[in-house]
Amino acid sequence: MDPNLSPVGRRAAAIARHLAAVLPAPPRLAPPVEAAPCLSYAPPESNEATQAFHPAELRALLDGHHLRERDWVFGAMEESPLFCRRSRGGGRVFVSPDYNEGKEGQREATMRRIAYLASRGVFRGWLTEPGPDAELRKLALLECLGVYDHSLGIKTGPSMLFHALCLSPLAVPATRLSAAIHALVTPQPSLLQGPTMEPASSSPAARRAVAIVRHLAGATTSSLGLGTSCCLAYVPPESTEPLPAFVPVDLRRLLDGHNLATRDWLFRVMEESPLFCCARRGLGGSVRVFAWPDFNESNKEEQREATMRRVGYLARRGVFRRGSAIKFLGTKRHHDKWLVDTENYVIKGCFAMTELGHGSNVRGIETVATYDSKTREFIINTPCESAQKYWIGGAANHATHTIVFAQLHINGRNEGVHAFVAQIRDEDGNVLPNIHIADCGHKIGLNGVDNGRIWFQNICVPRENLLNLVADVLPDGQYVSMINDPDQRFAAFLSPLTLGRVNIAVNAAYISKLGLAIAVRYGLSRRAFSITPDGPEMLLLDYPSHQRRLLPLVAKVCLYSSAGNFMKKMYVKRTPEMSKAIHIYSSALKATLTWQNMTTLQVSKALYAEFLSAQKKTKPFKGLGLDHLNGPIPVIPDNLTSSIFRSSKFQMDLFCLRERDLLKRFAEEVSHHIAQGESREKALMLSYQLAEDLAKAFTERTILQIFLEDEMNVLEGSLKEVLGLLRSLYVMVSIDESVSFLRYGHLSRDNVAGVRKEVMKLCSELRPHALAIVSSFGIPDAFLSPLAFDWIEANALSTGSH
Template sequence: MGEKDLEIEETSPPRREDETKTQVGKVKKKKKVKAEKRGVCHVSRVPPRMDHVKLRQVLSQFGEIQRIYLVPEAVAAQMNRKRAGGFRGQAFSEGWVEFTKKSVAKRVANMLNGQQMGGRKRSSFYYDIWNVKYLSKIKWDDVTDEIAQRHAVREQKLALELSAAKRERDFYLTQVDKSRALSSIEERMKKKQKVQQESGVISDFPSDQFAPKVIRQFPQKKPVADQAGKLKPSLSKDVLAGVSSISPIPCCGERGPKNLFVQSIGHRYFAATPEEYANRNYANNESEYTTVINSITAQRKTTKGNITMKRIGYLLEHGVFKKWLTGKGPEDELRKLGLLDCLGIYDHSLAIKVGVHFFLCYNLPELSEPASVFYIKEMRKLMDGHNLEERDWFFGLILQSKIFNPVKRGGKVFLSPDYSQSKEQQRQITLRRIQYLVEHGFSKDWPTIKGPEDELRKLALLDCLFIYDHSLSIKMGVHFLLWGGAIQFFSTKRHHDKWLKDTEDYVVKGCFSMTELGHGSNVRGIETVTTYDSSTGEFVINTPCESAQKYWIGGAANHATHTIVFSQLIIDGGNQGVHAFIAQIRDENGDICPNIRIADCGHKIGLNGVDNGRIWFDNVRVPRENLLNSVVDVSPDGKYLTAIKDPDQRFAAFLSPLTSGRVTITASAVYSAKVSKALFGEYVAVKRSKKPFKGLGLEHMNTSRPVIPSQLTSSTMRQAQFRNDIFCLRERDLLERFAAEVSQCQAQGKSKEYAFTLNYQLAEDLGRAFSDRAVLHTFLDAEASVTSGPLKNVLDLVRSMYVLVTLEEDAAFLRYGYLLMDNAAIVRKEVAKQCSELRPHALSLVSSFGLPDAFLSPIAFNWVEANASSSEQN
């Protein structure tokens, strides 16, 4: 069978063939494979350039394939793809594959679904994902019936559409012909009547015979008429005359106030007379005038010779713009539009200027946000957890100093680093800010604290630091947590007495030299070498190659005076593993010490306040006492002393204190999210994109997703037991899967590390499952301490949202079958429903973050006034 025949066989719809004719014409029954042993898989998406031949080649390695059918792509989609410059060949939308064995079909679906197709990297579908599902209890004949039904439905729909289009076309053509005939008759009769009138003959046909006939009348609004019976304009005469600088009125007297509006055209003056304005008694003390008067007054000062601003000022003084901002009824809106139309007739620039001032003028909409149903302070206490007074003390501390760049915008003071400064300026101001905080007791007793309360205070202040500037928080974290933490936890009393006090006072400025160019997180593989010289009682530190240079070390480029060096310790030719040493890299004058080279890592996209650098050591000698010796020590004669004999356990004990740095990085992400959510919530509460929705508050949050609730499903998903069970099920099942995969790899002779690496995808899913479940249980523990009431109700709603959003976003629930495909859409609808329930509490929840206004930005408040040219900036 040729290639062409094969294509016809596999791409044409499957047909039932129970009998075949022999060459002599006799009918024999075809020998069939037992149907019950066959299995059918459905491929819901076929990648571009994948056809039946390639699909058979890929899947046949798992087992024998009986038949394949791929559905050709729709013609419209194919044309759109070709017009867009995409793949121009035949593409397929879905397909079915029949394996000769049911077990093979099941195995293929379970193994390939959701996995990358792979193959050669140059393959056009290398990065595509398999979408394969085993069709249980489905035979190939069932697929045939389904395809035939689809064809029949499609043809029936097409026939109905064609029939409707034909009827519409015929009706249109009939009406066109009728219209032409009537028009011809009417034209002919008009000519005949005209001839008869000219000749004096009385026509037998009435003149209105061919006038439009009234078939049906609808009641209309009666036009308003004055006493003379004339129709009144939609606006009264006095309103239209309010800006009658536009109507052509001959003026023989004075040419208007200050010649603002009057022009001489052809010996005639066109203007509004002063008397038309003098009779007005509009009060000028209305509240809506305040914003506009201030804005116009400021512009009039800066545009002394601008005639347009003088005209606006004149109209404003005479009450033309009364109630333009506060008017709510239809009459006020009509008055405003009428006056603006008149301005447009006279001068477009004047009308545009007025429209910008009044129609685009910012004023806070009346929010429909109700009063908070819970105590915001109690919610903040639950969120922050501890040390609320210390947090508020820190906020007040940095508001007192100008080195934190306070800027006054729109009557409010905001704190934000000046990112327009150069790299050197940002580094210098970051150093000054650290010195300011240290002088005012921000880091008091940090290196020497031991109790949990002191540690919580430190973490609380670091949380607040993340809100203001990440460069500042990172530079302080390197000094106090990494450098100071290493001395505190890796060393003994001899180091504490010498270094901790100077560390607290920022006399010694430390950095942390662990990362190397060739070794980042692989600490055991670092290449820096330290050899003990027993003759002098010193350690000699060397950088043996370029990949061993200490890289991206925070604080090393400009300010650090000392560093903690991680290197391989060599004693009598034996490598004892990675150890930490104190080394001085700059003297009291800030000059780099001998045998040390330091280079700047340069400009970064963000965090330019941190002076990251690179360090090379060339036979740098440090005293024996500079070895951090909480776990190991070296005697003067070069003996290696340690109580932990196992190298793995010794290494773990050595690095365990460093995990606190990872915790603070996670906390910084949480507080960055708090700031962004606070800005978002406050901004959308005052941002009105369309005037008809004024007063709704967070308008677009109401209509972001359509809600079609399902009462039974909704009540099920709101149960606390359901939320807990689905998380625990995912974690337990993933743990069992991961353990089984690792055990299987180890049974094949592979190491545990290799087995973990090989199953990194399961490990990632398991890690997220554990974190999500831990967060949920932490939430439950905090919620248990709250008594019944509004606060507990809001907490339950927030917890429910967290669970449902996790179900919606994590594909593992569908990938491993914890959530059925049909339920995914129901979860999404429930998310939308609970979003609408949570919306009234949005601003209250944001307020409970405890973020002072100064740590946000003007966009969260009166952003128009803050960006006005008259806004004071310091």
């Protein structure tokens, strides 16, 4: 083998030698396939029974608010070539360029998208317009942006093999492809010594493209003699599924909850911009596919520049949300100075709280800000390596300013963690003196975000740069605060993080909708096996096992959406008295909706404190939905029938019984450990298993209670019946997946067995409504992967250039 070959060249040579040894010679072209009956795609809409409801009604309930704004955003994205608006199969498909290009190219693409969104007004008013409606609109737009962002991995996954063919600047004409095929199937001396590589001037992607072409050429349509006329044809589900029994927008209004029109506007804004999607080439000539090698060779700089262009584009379109720390921790002097420029992305900020040595334990951070009363400045310093600000999004390349969290020292006294505004780069992007910034390195994903590390070497910031909503330092060095208790003051400093938890939780539900919309549509068009000797193959979603896998997830995401809307509306209407409840609800829902259990103990501790408080003061439970603890213990019937299983009263009684029992058990176990000499914190940790069960019981009861309230507000009709099926399936699956009901005797073994049978019944009854429900999610077709539509054409080798 030629020692001068690159690693890619050597791998290509090895593949060529292997193929030359295993492929027959001389080649014989396969005879043309006759136009015999082939597998064909039948759209679910063409053969399903009449739908019982209109999906628009359900969408209205699912989205819950600002449907027109959501649709406006979706439409804005669909209209723009920045979002890759080329049509295929009757709808647009979006594929991110981030995983095909170098990192520099990826960042440029991101910033162009952001600039486009900003120019469309997507970010307008996110910080400057007050009131709950403005905040709900902002959250709706964030959810729309999340739909675009998280659709990328789903769409690139099935087809990454052809990435180099699609992205290479090297053209591969048909004559050259034929020559490559012939070279593969005919042993030649040159193949034994390594394949002929492209000139040194060709890019690595180009050389890989040639190697992959040679490797795959034997499977092309021309060599197999396949014709398109006899191939399986895609049939859209809309042509075979029944008409919806409800208006999908009504369900979407419940699921999204607010600002539907704003969300749709943002989707359109992204669809209109090539920054959010590049031109598709490759399979079927209509969809871009990606290969792993180019993804590996993308550099961080390219990806981050793309991100910043997207951010800038979104800012110019009025979408962008920046400066929350300044808005919520600062006062008028900070708002006047920074908010408008931050919202318009003239100032690019980052949030420097996490350190190498301290993440969740913010109170333990080591960065120090010392006040100098002579100069009236704070001197910010990184005293040790563990104090370096770490994993700070935007710091490595683009941020011009940062919110620094540091221990405030005045005259030798530590006043605790405070936040300061510090400039870290000049207008030209140069790092300022006495500041050191380094990259955190390549990540598995999201390399368009430049996570970085920051060291401060005694930099000086004006006294006015202290974000002083909670506390301030007077010119003479006097420390003043309206909150005397240090614990409460620290909690006030961290209160802006609540919005982050809320946003993570609701976006987790939205991203789940994206995947489920794709999976359900695919299950309504893809067939496999026949249950009769000569009968047609069955749709995947007609298999009970497939229904059991997908439809419970559909039910869960519908209830999660309702809970997320409850959390958002509570947040935007917050008062100081609601802070504790908001913290507990947001922590619980974030953990549940994102499959994270790190907040389990935190939620359980709060419930334990409420329990002890009520016991000591002999006062009734108030708030957090714990009022049911004041009443008698619910009684669960011995013999449970299907009608009882589906009764909302039975469902709430059972969930309340479980929560009540687990709270009592948890309190008793913690008290036992304390009696044995353990500290309160250690006792809580030792009771973690019960804490986990209790937190889950609290969250599931909360989600059910919220959805029941939404369901009660829906008029009698088909939509209300479907909501009842979704609710009952959620409850039955929650019981089926939790051993606590059986472990602690909340249900008998026979009744638990009956629950599993009820799950299958409910899945069967929801099956006719599946398409209408996912249509209610309000996600434009352009954001769904090829699998949701004509997956045959998307994977065809016989059409277009590859």
